[in-house]
Amino acid sequence: MARKRGMQYIPYDYEAAYNKAMEDMHEWFIENLFQHRKKVIYALKEITAGDQFEIEIYPQFRSMDEVPPEGRTIKKDNNKAQKNLNDKNARKYVERLINENFSDRDIWMTLTYDDEHLPPDGDVDAAIKNVQKYIRRINYQRKKRGLPNAKYVYVTAYNPDAEIRWHHHIVMDGALDMETVESCWKQSSRNEVRRLQTDENGLSGMANYIVEEKNRVPSEKRWNSSQGLRDPRIKVVHSKRPAAGGSYKKIGSFVDKMVKDRDSIPETLKKWYPDMDFTNAAVYYNDFNCMFYIHARMRKRRSTGEKTNKTDKTGIEKSRFI
Structure with a gap:
């Protein structure tokens, strides 16, 4: 009742x-x-x-x-179909999805564009197609090594009013080595690939950084994830x-x-x-x-001696033991 x-x-x-x-x-x-x-x-x-x-x-x-x-x-x-990061509930969901599915064993990358490969202003579809091609290359390399398809969440960032060039943030499981992960991106050689580091807020600082408001354009569907991720x-x-x-x-x-x-x-x-x-x-x-x-x-609560990380808002800094 x-x-x-x-x-x-x-x-x-x-x-x-x-x-x-x-x-x-x-x-x-x-x-x-x-x-x-x-x-x-x-x-x-x-x-x-x-x-x-x-x-x-x-x-x-x-x-x-x-x-x-x-x-x-x-x-x-x-709402898994809700891909518009203008909605605060979508941003919260992305943060929680990352915390639920990823850890220090995984990686976070920022993929950029050189001038030759830069998508046209406002053409989010062209930018997203580049990410999709990248994911296919990643999965091809993983298959060659006997690995399952990648687990990932990606966010596409662009705002001409804020002078933000096209770039993509991707959180991905760490089964594939970082050198291969970076080499699969063909649009630029100036990228950043690093291991995730949790702090007292887990991965929330990093997650909030990649979905922050300055990177948003109204009504753009700019985030997506692989199938099979666990819901919070x-x-x-x-x-x-x-x-x-x-x-x-x-x-x-x-x-x-x-x-x-x-x-x-x-x-x-x-x-x-x-x-x-x-x-x-x-x-x-x-x-x-x-x-x-x-x-x-x-x-x-962490057990005594378990490794944790002290990080800034982007999730990058040094490790310590508690």
Whole structure:
């Protein structure tokens, strides 16, 4: 019966609906929000992608009239056909897809063009055909070596207004040696191929870098992936135990404390997920209905002595041991 009731809640874009950050808000303002809200059901979405773990806490509604106007669009999670990186949900999906399917054993390359092979301005189809030919050459070389077809995610970057030349970012499994991987690209000799390096955010820094907004052109379908990649795992619940062995409580019963005292968020999450290390969290609100959206990131705890990497936003730097 509970599952049937859950189906009655309407999907909406809760990130767009709650887009005002609670950082440095005065205590009086927060108390005022509490006084003007209605009682609603809060959901907790758990997203697992490789070692990365995210939670999203948001209110659910039975009518679109109750949703803030900014969020009154249908939220499409993990829509594989959605290849337009202008949509933030597509960018999030690409980030999670990379975290779920790739690791330090794999590679990240940036493939460029010399003047002789540069695609015409705005001709994204011509650029994508070049990537597809490249993937075919890669798979030919892999077949010669008895390897299966490559696993990959690629993003095509170009924006004439920002003076960004055509280039392609590709994340690929590392079964084929990097010299052969680079030699299969025929459009330029000035490319960059390197091993992926994870940090406390997994591969999210690199993934966000390759889909960043400055590289986008409206309505262009510019990312794609190989078949057979694992989807991030998503679970939605409406209650949690405050600690091991305790009784379950509705998610909404935890929200007030998380909003009033943001320092309590890592403490609460540690009790919910004792095998995870907290990374960061943020609280957002909307004065349309005075409700909240909470997003937090965690990471699967590493064992002592396991190798990790300290990296910049592009995922390149030195390794260390913890």
